[in-house]
Amino acid sequence: MDFASLLNEYFDEAAEEQGLASERIHLAGHPIEFCFAGDRWKDLTRALVHGPASFPGKPGLRVMVWDGEERTPRNHVLKAYLFAMTNWWFDYVGPRGQLLDVQAHGFEAYYVPGPDLLYAVDLKSNTAFCWKRHSSPLPDWEVVSPFRSLLHCWFRAQEFQFVHAAAVGRPNGGLLLTGKGGSGKSSTALSCLNSSLGYLCDDFCLIGQQNGTYSAFGLYATAKLVGAEDLARFPCIAQKVWNPDREPGQKAAFFLQDHYPESFVDHFPLKGILLPVVTGQRDTSVVPCSSSRAFSALAPSTLSLLPASGATDFRFLTELSRALPAYELRLGTDIAQIPLVLNDLLIAGREAASLK
Amino acid sequence: MGDQCFRVNTPEVLYENFDDELVAIHLETGTYHSLFGAAADAFVLLAEEATVPELAEALSRKYAAGAEQIAAALGDFIAQLQQEHLIAVVETRKARGPLQVPGTETGLPFVPPSVAAYHELQGLFLLDPIHEVGEQGWPQMRQADENDKPEGV
Numbered sequence: 001m002d003f004a005s006l007l008n009e010y011f012d013e014a015a016e017e018q019g020l021a022s023e024r025i026h027l028a029g030h031p032i033e034f035c036f037a038g039d040r041w042k043d044l045t046r047a048l049v050h051g052p053a054s055f056p057g058k059p060g061l062r063v064m065v066w067d068g069e070e071r072t073p074r075n076h077v078l079k080a081y082l083f084a085m086t087n088w089w090f091d092y093v094g095p096r097g098q099l100l101d102v103q104a105h106g107f108e109a110y111y112v113p114g115p116d117l118l119y120a121v122d123l124k125s126n127t128a129f130c131w132k133r134h135s136s137p138l139p140d141w142e143v144v145s146p147f148r149s150l151l152h153c154w155f156r157a158q159e160f161q162f163v164h165a166a167a168v169g170r171p172n173g174g175l176l177l178t179g180k181g182g183s184g185k186s187s188t189a190l191s192c193l194n195s196s197l198g199y200l201c202d203d204f205c206l207i208g209q210q211n212g213t214y215s216a217f218g219l220y221a222t223a224k225l226v227g228a229e230d231l232a233r234f235p236c237i238a239q240k241v242w243n244p245d246r247e248p249g250q251k252a253a254f255f256l257q258d259h260y261p262e263s264f265v266d267h268f269p270l271k272g273i274l275l276p277v278v279t280g281q282r283d284t285s286v287v288p289c290s291s292s293r294a295f296s297a298l299a300p301s302t303l304s305l306l307p308a309s310g311a312t313d314f315r316f317l318t319e320l321s322r323a324l325p326a327y328e329l330r331l332g333t334d335i336a337q338i339p340l341v342l343n344d345l346l347i348a349g350r351e352a353a354s355l356k
Numbered sequence: 357m358g359d360q361c362f363r364v365n366t367p368e369v370l371y372e373n374f375d376d377e378l379v380a381i382h383l384e385t386g387t388y389h390s391l392f393g394a395a396a397d398a399f400v401l402l403a404e405e406a407t408v409p410e411l412a413e414a415l416s417r418k419y420a421a422g423a424e425q426i427a428a429a430l431g432d433f434i435a436q437l438q439q440e441h442l443i444a445v446v447e448t449r450k451a452r453g454p455l456q457v458p459g460t461e462t463g464l465p466f467v468p469p470s471v472a473a474y475h476e477l478q479g480l481f482l483l484d485p486i487h488e489v490g491e492q493g494w495p496q497m498r499q500a501d502e503n504d505k506p507e508g509v
Contacts, residue, residue: 095384095482096481096482180476180477290374290375290376290377291374291375292372292374292375292376292377292379293377295372295374295379296377296379296388296390299379299381299388300381300388300474300477301477301480303381303383303481304386304477304480304481305480309383310370310383311367311370314370314372314381318372322374
């Protein structure tokens with residue numbers, strides 16, 4: 001029996017004992033079913049973009065979620081492996097958390113030691129597993145952008161690229177905002193709530209390519225802000241913080257779709273890549289910049305946050321950076337200007353395209 | 357160093373040569389790098405496997421400097437690339453044609469090559485990505501604590 005079958009069997013045992021709950025969600029047009037043994041982790045799907053509620057037939061991907069708090073697997077081989085791997089993980093995993101003994105063609109498995117999470121994706125059966133050793137709470141970042149590793153692996157096989165970027169726009173065109181933490185991605189995306197531009201994401205999205213057109217698809221309906229200064233800039237949003245009792249230095253997180261469902265746009269063709277830079281000046285402006293700068297802002301952080309990333313991701317990000325115009329977004333302190341400047345850029349791009 | 361042949365450390369190192377800059381990422385160290393001008397050209401040539409004299413000879417066809425002057429400047433550059441694990445020594449050389457420098461320009465001003473290395477994402481690239489967010493707004497490595505001690509499943 002292979003590792004995926006053993007995990008599947010373990011999940012069935014847990015679901016039999018604790019009850020089975022499931023939720024079906026469309027992500028980037030793909031029907032995905034999340035199955036939970038018991039109800040401890042059911043809220044994890046709250047962070048995902050919720051479109052049409054259900055779909056008939058077989059899902060494109062089935063994700064099984066459970067923990068080992070109440071029961072260990074009946075299968076002695078799996079039980080021994082999980083015991084040894086979670087206790088002496090440094091002997092069992094590679095530098096990026098990959099499970100060295102079970103990785104195989106079409107099967108990817110990763111372990112995250114801190115929260116004791118095992119992610120695995122079986123591309124042959126379109127099945128994924130998310131197992132947590134204990135029932136201890138997940139770190140905030142895992143609650144706000146859950147299932148990252150497994151969604152990255154599976155969507156890559158469907159030719160969608162997981163990207164570390166924010167995105168805003170309209171159904172007929174939008175912009176990708178990229179850069180490392182603190183560059184202004186989230187602030188820019190949040191400035192578009194209740195504006196003429198829609199909100200797609202603040203941290204991660206999926207990008208697909210068809211006939212040379214790159215499109216961004218929403219994945220997580222959440223947002224994060226760094227500190228008190230950011231919160232003060234967005235007083236309406238600040239009232240809706242999900243983790244008011246966070247540790248010092250932890251980001252404030254928001255489940256935006258609960259509060260701003262009308263502001264969400266689920267996908268759009270991409271018209272450009274923006275690199276936000278906080279200037280301290282009042283006004284916001286955009287100036288063209290090189291593809292290499294866009295790539296340097298986009299690729300290293302994307303690759304670093306996705307342990308399964310490699311040459312395929314690198315190539316996609318290279319092509320994306322070359323295909324789209326790139327701009328430095330010089331962020332001003334007058335937040336109301338930001339969506340207007342982005343809107344003007346989208347209109348200018350559309351007019352330029354229509355002249356061709 | 358003169359006789360040693362070097363190659364780009366693939367598959368761990370991925371790179372892309374844009375018009376104005378070459379960006380390289382080392383997937384196992386989590387470091388990314390930026391190279392310009394003669395440095396970018398030399399890196400592209402190293403993908404073909406090359407010694408310092410071969411690199412210098414090829415670069416002298418594009419840049420306004422003699423092969424000896426370029427070779428002297430390449431020493432530090434090669435050492436830097438080795439230190440960043442971007443290149444490795446070739447044990448057995450493969451057959452290849454003459455090195456071709458990218459582009460058709462000649463007589464460009466020669467600036468001694470160097471590589472800018474960015475290490476700030478290393479903690480995320482490598483296990484463990486247990487990051488909490490610091491004041492600078494970027495995930496930080498968590499310190500090992502009591503919870504990391506082994507215990508039963």
